[in-house]
Amino acid sequence: MPSTPNQPDTANTVTSAITTAVPAAITAVRDEISRFEQKHGRPAGSVELLAVSKTKPAALVRAAAAEGQLAFGENYADEGAEKSLALKELNLLWHYIGHIQSNKTKLIAGHYDWVQGVDRLKTARRLNEHRGADHDKEPLNICIQLKLDDEASKSGCSTADLNELADFIADAEHLTLRGLMAIPAPRPGFSEQREVFKELHHWFERLKHSYKTVDTLSMGMSGDMEAAIAEGATMVRIGTAVFGAREKR
Numbered sequence: 001m002p003s004t005p006n007q008p009d010t011a012n013t014v015t016s017a018i019t020t021a022v023p024a025a026i027t028a029v030r031d032e033i034s035r036f037e038q039k040h041g042r043p044a045g046s047v048e049l050l051a052v053s054k055t056k057p058a059a060l061v062r063a064a065a066a067e068g069q070l071a072f073g074e075n076y077a078d079e080g081a082e083k084s085l086a087l088k089e090l091n092l093l094w095h096y097i098g099h100i101q102s103n104k105t106k107l108i109a110g111h112y113d114w115v116q117g118v119d120r121l122k123t124a125r126r127l128n129e130h131r132g133a134d135h136d137k138e139p140l141n142i143c144i145q146l147k148l149d150d151e152a153s154k155s156g157c158s159t160a161d162l163n164e165l166a167d168f169i170a171d172a173e174h175l176t177l178r179g180l181m182a183i184p185a186p187r188p189g190f191s192e193q194r195e196v197f198k199e200l201h202h203w204f205e206r207l208k209h210s211y212k213t214v215d216t217l218s219m220g221m222s223g224d225m226e227a228a229i230a231e232g233a234t235m236v237r238i239g240t241a242v243f244g245a246r247e248k249r
């Protein structure tokens, strides 16, 4: 139904109040990325913004897309898949980020362009099989989630298992190995944040040396973006600073 501009649309009042904030927030985050690139000697445009839209309605994603933002991150598989279908005509790139439940691999392989957070062979194998069953689809872009030796986190591939997993993904017909992603535990100070990101960058350089498709180091969120850029991130995943505080699910 065409909208009638002179009538109040109460159901959408809240959403439209938020959508008007998105363009300014996107611009502010982009400016900040440029400033940090410059400050830390990174080439201009070398850090990509992934807008993390989990829990946010499709209307907000549309508002960000209108500002030229094309890559979006989701970590509830079904919610992201629904948004990707609702906004199909915009040709956005959807990244699944975070932990992958094995019963969601089919849905993820069918609806996303990237998966950031593969940390075991079983998941990689399933994603490859499901992606292969969809004949008109390009290979799925994969970032391995790496866990450093002193991280207590349950998810993430250990540095000891990295080569085996990377080899499998690089050889898989329906997957393309793009790089590493990491979610280090929050650290209070800038130098502590940099220390971890520096180590992740070391592993990224090693991986890049071995596999020619590797070009992505996904690290840094709203709270530690500068440290990640300083240490070589090529992609930062930003939710709160773009879309505001998350909704409860």
Ligand SMILES: *Cc1c(COP(=O)(O)O)cnc(C)c1O
Residues within 6 Å of the ligand: 052, 054, 075, 097, 098, 183, 221, 222, 223, 237, 238, 239, 240, 241
């Ligand atoms: C939610 C989320 C983000 C974004 O976090 P903000 O602090 O809101 O920027 C980034 N990465 C992952 C894996 C997430 O789940």
